[in-house]
Amino acid sequence: MAEAGTATADALARLLAGNEGCDPARLVPLPFPYEDWRDEAIPPLTESQRARIEPGPDGVSAAQIPIPGGEEERERLVAGFLDGLRKLLTRENNWTFLQPLLLSMENCVKCQTCAEACPIYTGSGRMEVYRPTFRAEILRKIVARHLKPAGRLFPGLRGHDIELDWETVVKLAELSYRCTLCRRCAQACPVGLDNGLITREIRKLFSQELGIHMPELHEKGTVKQLEVGSSTGLNRAGLADIMEFAEEDIREKTGLDIKIPFDVEGAEYLVMHNAGEFLSWPENLQAFAVILELAGVSWTLSSELVGYDSVNYGLFYDDVQYARVALKHYEVAKKLGVEKMMVGECGHAHKALMPIADRLIPDSLRVRTESCLVVLEDIVVNEKILLDPSRNDFPVTLHDPCNITRSMGIVQPQRNILARVAPRFREMEPHGVSNYCCGGGSGFAICSSLNFGEWRTRVSGRVKLRQILEAFSDCIEPETKKYLCAPCSNCKGQMRDLLGYYDAWNRCGILYGGLVELIVNAMVDVREGFIEWNLH
Amino acid sequence: MAGEVLLGWVAVGLVVFVLGCGWRAWRYRSAPVHLRWDLYPVAHEPKARREHGGSYLEEKEWWKKPRERSLWGELLAMLGEIVLLQGVRENNRRLWRASLPFHWGLYLLVVTSLGIFAAALGWNGPGARLVLGVAGGAGGLLLALGAGGLLALRSADAKLKPYTTPLDRLNLGVLLVLGALSASIALSEGGVLGAATALADTARGRPAPIPPLVAVHAAVGALFLFYLPFTRMVHLFAKYFTYHKVRWDDEPLEPGSPMARRLRAALEYGVDWSAEHVGAGRSWGEVATSLPPAETKGGE
Numbered sequence: 008m009a010e011a012g013t014a015t016a017d018a019l020a021r022l023l024a025g026n027e028g029c030d031p032a033r034l035v036p037l038p039f040p041y042e043d044w045r046d047e048a049i050p051p052l053t054e055s056q057r058a059r060i061e062p063g064p065d066g067v068s069a070a071q072i073p074i075p076g077g078e079e080e081r082e083r084l085v086a087g088f089l090d091g092l093r094k095l096l097t098r099e100n101n102w103t104f105l106q107p108l109l110l111s112m113e114n115c116v117k118c119q120t121c122a123e124a125c126p127i128y129t130g131s132g133r134m135e136v137y138r139p140t141f142r143a144e145i146l147r148k149i150v151a152r153h154l155k156p157a158g159r160l161f162p163g164l165r166g167h168d169i170e171l172d173w174e175t176v177v178k179l180a181e182l183s184y185r186c187t188l189c190r191r192c193a194q195a196c197p198v199g200l201d202n203g204l205i206t207r208e209i210r211k212l213f214s215q216e217l218g219i220h221m222p223e224l225h226e227k228g229t230v231k232q233l234e235v236g237s238s239t240g241l242n243r244a245g246l247a248d249i250m251e252f253a254e255e256d257i258r259e260k261t262g263l264d265i266k267i268p269f270d271v272e273g274a275e276y277l278v279m280h281n282a283g284e285f286l287s288w289p290e291n292l293q294a295f296a297v298i299l300e301l302a303g304v305s306w307t308l309s310s311e312l313v314g315y316d317s318v319n320y321g322l323f324y325d326d327v328q329y330a331r332v333a334l335k336h337y338e339v340a341k342k343l344g345v346e347k348m349m350v351g352e353c354g355h356a357h358k359a360l361m362p363i364a365d366r367l368i369p370d371s372l373r374v375r376t377e378s379c380l381v382v383l384e385d386i387v388v389n390e391k392i393l394l395d396p397s398r399n400d401f402p403v404t405l406h407d408p409c410n411i412t413r414s415m416g417i418v419q420p421q422r423n424i425l426a427r428v429a430p431r432f433r434e435m436e437p438h439g440v441s442n443y444c445c446g447g448g449s450g451f452a453i454c455s456s457l458n459f460g461e462w463r464t465r466v467s468g469r470v471k472l473r474q475i476l477e478a479f480s481d482c483i484e485p486e487t488k489k490y491l492c493a494p495c496s497n498c499k500g501q502m503r504d505l506l507g508y509y510d511a512w513n514r515c516g517i518l519y520g521g522l523v524e525l526i527v528n529a530m531v532d533v534r535e536g537f538i539e540w541n542l543h
Numbered sequence: 544m545a546g547e548v549l550l551g552w553v554a555v556g557l558v559v560f561v562l563g564c565g566w567r568a569w570r571y572r573s574a575p576v577h578l579r580w581d582l583y584p585v586a587h588e589p590k591a592r593r594e595h596g597g598s599y600l601e602e603k604e605w606w607k608k609p610r611e612r613s614l615w616g617e618l619l620a621m622l623g624e625i626v627l628l629q630g631v632r633e634n635n636r637r638l639w640r641a642s643l644p645f646h647w648g649l650y651l652l653v654v655t656s657l658g659i660f661a662a663a664l665g666w667n668g669p670g671a672r673l674v675l676g677v678a679g680g681a682g683g684l685l686l687a688l689g690a691g692g693l694l695a696l697r698s699a700d701a702k703l704k705p706y707t708t709p710l711d712r713l714n715l716g717v718l719l720v721l722g723a724l725s726a727s728i729a730l731s732e733g734g735v736l737g738a739a740t741a742l743a744d745t746a747r748g749r750p751a752p753i754p755p756l757v758a759v760h761a762a763v764g765a766l767f768l769f770y771l772p773f774t775r776m777v778h779l780f781a782k783y784f785t786y787h788k789v790r791w792d793d794e795p796l797e798p799g800s801p802m803a804r805r806l807r808a809a810l811e812y813g814v815d816w817s818a819e820h821v822g823a824g825r826s827w828g829e830v831a832t833s834l835p836p837a838e839t840k841g842g843e
Contacts, residue, residue, distance in 0.1 A: 018705045087817065098575050100816060102809040102827070106574035107789045114778040114785070117706040118642075120635040135705075144706060166708025193582055197630030198778045199785030204580060215816035230820070233834055327814075327821050330831035361600065362579040362793075366806055367831075370798045381603050416583035416598025416793075440583045440596030 033132025063181030091216030121192035126470035187448030237316035271307035279317035281353035281496035294523035314339030317356035354408030384420035407442035408495035447501025556765030563772025586620035645689025651682025663743030675735035683725025
């Protein structure tokens with residue numbers, strides 16, 4: 008890595024242009040039983056990949072940006088980037104986030120207080136390109152130098168002597184996919200600025216102007232969702248099969264005969280699940296059905312296009328795609344005539360359907376929306392189902408999804424539930440609104456292309472793993488089965504890969520799962536053993 | 544004549560400062576209403592929720608319940624930030640040791656400046672001498688110490704150095720000089736009140752000899768005021784917006800409210816993003832309610 012010794016934009020530009028991977032020896036150390044754990048370096052792109060794709064300054068590629076073919080294409084890329092940057096700073100093209108963006112762009116005092124709050128920066132062993140202010144600072148310098156009327160006056164003195172070429176543009180785009188938008192840095196900023204927002208706005212610029220995005224978020228994400236109905240590719244026929252299987256499974260596992268309701272007009276709740284649950288963690292869908300049915304809640308799922316998948320990856324990279332998906336969700340609810348929507352265990356869907364959508368949904372489509380955690384708290388605390396917490400006689404810890412806690416302030420309901428169903432519950436430190444991201448936030452959990460999966464488990468999830476191990480340090484031996492409760496689909500996706508890579512099931516006996524599974528596991532009216540103790 | 548020129552320069556500095564800050568604040572204030580981007584803990588939540596960083600979204604059917612807002616919570620958080628620089632204190636104790644005297648120095652020098660105006664209007668008894676002397680002297684000393692500390696940190700600390708521009712050092716250098724001059728004036732024979740009287744006499748058309756230290760201080764101070772609004776030092780008021788209009792802005796939309804009207808207007812803005820999937824050339828409302836045009840494999 009280039010030395011960041013001088014106080015000019017040149018030093019940052021050199022780092023940006025670098026191509027040096029994360030040194031595994033510098034990764035944050037893990038506690039027992041991982042003192043002897045040795046990570047291999049993240050594999051670089053293969054020669055054939057490298058011939059087509061320009062990676063980030065760390066040699067990793069998430070956005071899979073093709074190398075421009077010739078001089079003309081390179082110039083077009085730079086010009087397009089500057090055009091996009093101009094648009095990003097106008098009210099017409101960016102009314103959605105202009106005020107917070109301007110504030111964050113123009114007032115950073117570069118005190119670096121945010122850096123130690125970032126799990127990627129600290130987890131990587133403090134790699135400079137992962138510093139929360141790094142990409143923001145590059146962007147500021149480009150704006151100052153190339154967009155401001157007096158940008159060419161005293162660039163050295165003012166510190167924006169940065170030249171812009173296609174490589175800088177591509178590296179910046181890649182770097183916007185090395186932050187999970189967890190906003191822990193924003194919480195630490197004494198001026199109240201948000202590097203997470205700047206990162207999101209960089210992604211947005213590239214997507215909305217240049218059509219550059221992480222394929223898992225766009226082509227395989229929002230585009231597929233709007234076309235097929237779900238980013239998983241699940242269509243109505245597939246959905247019907249899954250539900251039939253789920254009903255059989257519920258019967259087998261719980262002894263209960265439950266029909267999963269679909270398209271019930273006028274129900275109290277339309278439950279919005281992340282369709283990833285249906286395919287990867289069907290027990291979550293089943294547990295919801297068991298709880299809601301036994302508590303006597305009037306609820307339904309939707310079989311409408313987009314209505315059966317609460318995912319909205321637009322939240323992470325593109326306002327236009329975000330708005331299209333959010334409007335679809337509300338249209339479905341309105342059409343069904345339900346009283347309310349209930350967001351299932353998915354953090355980003357919570358944020359996308361609740362606070363962010365709040366100022367976007369027109370009055371004609373407005374439907375009130377609640378978190379499942381609040382509804383479940385009401386059911387559990389008011390004893391609408393019978394519980395025997397001794398059935399959950401194993402250590403449990405809670406992972407707080409950033410979108411639900413830090414970005415929405417829903418912190419206590421899940422704890423009130425755990426107090427009733429998990430007698431051996433212990434908190435991670437820090438927790439609640441100060442939690443650490445799982446490392447799969449902002450869509451990372453669904454991306455494993457090229458060498459990004461390796462980066463995600465070794466770097467972005469490292470601090471979370473340390474937290475999990477520390478929470479269970481008194482019972483870390485594999486003979487004691489432990490439950491990591493992660494009430495969020497994307498977080499679970501990350502946990503699956505993180506615990507899998509570090510072999511945490513065999514080494515430590517740590518299983519991950521949602522909150523509803525724990526509740527059902529403690530329900531008196533359900534056959535014992537709903538939670539299956541095998542990592543999947 | 545030199546005295547009048549100096550006062551003219553100070554007046555220019557003040558006018559540019561006021562206009563520049565006003566323009567920056569207006570720019571932030573007049574930005575369109577944005578989508579929510581709240582961040583917890585939010586200071587105006589009632590104590591029971593504020594302590595764990597909770598929000599009204601923790602309540603079942605929150606929309607049927609009266610919104611509780613704690614003004615006291617907001618005031619406490621603001622006071623902590625302004626008086627103690629709580630955020631830096633908690634997260635960056637090393638920097639805080641220099642930043643706290645630096646900011647307190649500035650606060651005291653603002654008090655001193657207001658006192659100088661009051662003195663020019665006739666507040667010139669022993670009380671004025673004491674207040675101006677203490678505020679000007681202590682303020683100058685703290686500012687010089689703080690600016691010196693920050694300058695040293697920014698020059699030596701490997702984490703701060705690459706992000707510190709020559710202009711940042713120059714700014715801190717200017718503030719260090721201003722602090723040192725303030726402290727020197729406070730300790731000089733006539734003190735701050737003497738300087739204030741000399742400036743006031745000159746302003747009234749009775750030119751009085753202005754001590755060189757005072758002249759240099761006024762000239763450099765005015766220069767600082769002149770360019771401050773065009774730097775990130777406007778965080779002195781931008782912080783109001785970052786907290787009250789972004790982090791703590793948890794106001795749910797009420798149909799028919801002024802915010803709803805502003806949002807409807809925003810949906811009429813024309814969109815000209817170039818990526819194919821946007822389908823530009825229409826209003827935001829039209830773009831959001833249409834599906835993306837069919838895309839070719841492998842992106843646009």
